Structures are given as structure tokens and as C-alpha cells.
Amino acid sequence: MRGHAQREQGQEDGHGQEHGHDHHGHDACGGHGAGDVVERAERLCQTRGLQFTRLRRDVLAAVAAEHKPLGAYDIAERMSAPGRRVAAVSVYRALDFLTEQGFVHRISSRNAFVSCGHDHGEGAGLVFLICRTCGGIDEMTAPAVESALDQTLAGAGFTPTSRILEVEGECGACRGRGDAGENA
Amino acid sequence: MRGHAQREQGQEDGHGQEHGHDHHGHDACGGHGAGDVVERAERLCQTRGLQFTRLRRDVLAAVAAEHKPLGAYDIAERMSAPGRRVAAVSVYRALDFLTEQGFVHRISSRNAFVSCGHDHGEGAGLVFLICRTCGGIDEMTAPAVESALDQTLAGAGFTPTSRILEVEGECGACRGRGDAGENA
DNA sequence: GGTGGGGCTGATACACTGTAACATGGACCG
């Protein structure tokens, strides 16, 4: 799947952010769209005294436009256009910034990134639900899981600084449709 | 070619007070050593009617010899010797096999692998504890976390097929020693 | 005994992911 197989034509020159893919339930996200994410990030950067540059904005917009994990090279490709070539390394730098600020998250199991519209801190126990069928991803907080994990870690004498919790499977929407390829 | 590994390797013990990697009590693992892991794997392969070849055995032994995540190229390097050159691709294939059989686990956040002496199924909710200070890794089962996660997923209508739960931080031994910044 | 197939390994090449190092340009400050 690593590849440039499908690119839903999303954006021309201007970055019109139509969000026409709600293939997955996506309830937990609170229903914010790409534009909301970008706006919120811009506000927060002002608050924090950080530069929300065009590159960073565009990278965030590109990630937010898709509700599935995007690789850095995918992002670079989507942002590039006749007249503007965006190198992957630039995307990585923007991604570093956005990740630090909590605007995007890295999905280790996919070497990819997703945008985040929440305002949880870095320490929040996030769970990522990745659908094998539609490729969509959902992010949610799970206090019960978090506290159970905290207790487990404390029992092991381990002091956590960061966590990764990614679940792969089939989302409700795909299961309902029986998209798996068989099943019924 | 790639034999350019600048990464910390070796660092086997060799001093009485090794800040190496048998830091963790490692109780959860049942105290098995590398040999145990290999033996167990051999038995299970026989039971399952699978080939436990020399390559696979050696790869497993190499991984089991270190109690920290090892990259595929690291493994290849360690296994190579005058007279036997092991290509990374071979290691990957062996690793695929070993992972499928549950003898090793992949650590997504590190692009690396660790051996496993447990006999849990693939579905078990494993937690990996990676110490930033000593680089050691511990694996444990956490039923409470697992059940909380199951419930959360069920509530979201998500059907899981695999999970990744990796925690980075500082293990008890390192914290006790205050290894955080000093020492090198 | 010969033969063919399947699984394992060797080897080369390549694709994808990520980082280092250096140069440029703009904003701010003296």
C-alpha cells in the first residue's frame, strides 16, 4: 500500500477544503473539518508566539483534508504543483513542528501522520483506530484505558513519558457494509 | 556498503556494574534466557510442523541475546562473520516467520524487534515498556488495560484485529540509579 | 534411481522513510 496509488483529487491551486469523505463514522472527532483544524492551529500559534507559516499551514491542511494517515512523501506530492515544488524534507520539518504543537500525530505503525483537532495535551492517552478496509483513522481518548495503563505501569515501576496505542481492525461503517471482501 | 553502522552496538557488559540491560527485574517474562526462548521455539515449530532452520534459529538467538529492540540490519551485522555473510533481506524473512509464530514482536516506534518467551496468542494485549535511559525493553500483559480497551473499542463499534501498545519512559532500575542524564 | 515441486536462502536491485549539512532569504534588533 505504500505508494502513490490513489490520490483523490482534493485540491487544485487554491486549497479549497471540501471534506467529502466521511466514509468512517468519525463521531469521536466532534465533527470538525479541515478548516477548523487549521484555524484552531493558527489561533494557538498566535497565543504561543509561534510562526504559523504558509508551509506549516499547507501541510496541516493537506493532512487534515484526508481522514487517513498520510505519509510525508504523499503530502509533499499533494502540495507540489507546477510552480511550487515542495521537498519531503520541508514537509518533515513542518510535521515536526506540528507534531510538537500537537496539531498532528504520528502513526508509528504506518509511518504516517494524521491531523488532530482536539486540545488534549501530549500526555493524554490517545487511541488510534485504523480501519483496514477503508484506511480511515479515528482518534479517541479513553480514560479507562489510560488509568488502567497508569496503574499497570506504576506496578511495574515504570515512569512513562509517551505512549503509543494504535489498533488496527475494521470500523463500524465498513463492517456494516460488509466491505471486508467477504463476510455478510 | 551499509556496513557503516554508527549506532551503538555491542556495549555488552564487561564491567561489574553494567548499566547495560539486565536492569529490569524482568519478572513477567518468567526469567527465561535466550537459550530457553530458542528451545521453546524449536519445540513449538516441531509441534506445528514448521521448519526451524539455522537462519531462523540464529536470528531468534541474536534477538533474544539482547534485551532491547534490535533492527534488522543490526541483526544481520551481528550474524555476519568471516565466512558467513547474512543479508538483511534474509533476516527480514526470518523475522517475518518468527513474528508470525509469535516468537518475536515488532516494535513499531523503533523499527526494531524483540524476542518473546511467552505463550500468549497474537491477540493478547501486550504492553511494551521501553526505557529511554538504558534502551532495555520489557514486555508484559495487562488484562485490565486490555479489557478497558476492548470495551472502548466495542463502544466505538470498532472490531480490532491487532493492537500496538508501546510506552516509552524510564524503567525502575534506571530511575533508582538516577541514570537519566549522567553516565554515558 | 530419476524427476519435479515446494519451501528456504542468497543475492542484486530498488522503493520508501528519514536526517545531515549547507545555503538563501526574510524579520527583527542594534
Add this chain to the structure above:
DNA sequence: CGGTCCATGTTACAGTGTATCAGCCCCACC
């Protein structure tokens, strides 16, 4: 105007993982 900091552009390269073809070994089968 000159200097510094930050962000970006650019090139090169390291690290991770796969595709592909070829040789080998074991074993069933003839």
C-alpha cells in the same frame, strides 16, 4: 546598514523494507 535568528530550499545520504530472480535442499512421486 549590519548581524542574528528562524524558516525554508537544496542536495546528498543513511536507514528500513520489498520485489525479483536464481540456486539449493528435501521430499514425494514415478
